Amino acid sequence: MFDIGLTEDGDLMFNIVTNDMVDVNNDVFRAQMAYCRIKSVRKDWFMDHIGAELEELIGLPNTDTVRSLGKSKIIESLTYDTLFYIDEIYIVDKSDGKNIIEYDVYLRNLDGASSTLIVVYLDLVKGVNVVIGG
Numbered sequence: 001m002f003d004i005g006l007t008e009d010g011d012l013m014f015n016i017v018t019n020d021m022v023d024v025n026n027d028v029f030r031a032q033m034a035y036c037r038i039k040s041v042r043k044d045w046f047m048d049h050i051g052a053e054l055e056e057l058i059g060l061p062n063t064d065t066v067r068s069l070g071k072s073k074i075i076e077s078l079t080y081d082t083l084f085y086i087d088e089i090y091i092v093d094k095s096d097g098k099n100i101i102e103y104d105v106y107l108r109n110l111d112g113a114s115s116t117l118i119v120v121y122l123d124l125v126k127g128v129n130v131v132i133g134g
Contacts (some may be wrong), residue, residue: 005032027109030083031116031132034107037077038120039130052077054120054128062124067093067101070122074105084108090115099124 005013005028014020040051052073060066071091078084088108095101103120121129 050080
């Protein structure tokens, strides 16, 4: 599997030496797909059935139930079509007790010995921010 490399802003990545588009594969590809799924909503322009839809949680109180729901939405988006299996995902949720929920999403790499970290910041007032590598 491979795909075109994207920056965290969603822009195409280019090799500055050759001026070719950068392609990604394996673990980088899977991390990029996970990033897109966590950040997306269903019925988005290129993924009709996949997306965590974390924006649905904006405006809700910061409770254990809401934190658990966010975690479930992330897992569902990553396991929808076996991009990842449930045993390849480990999520730690943290809260500031006010408006911010942070999800540290660890995705097992194909080597089975390392993982990729994706940090999801859910501000229950302002919105969602997703960062690969924390």
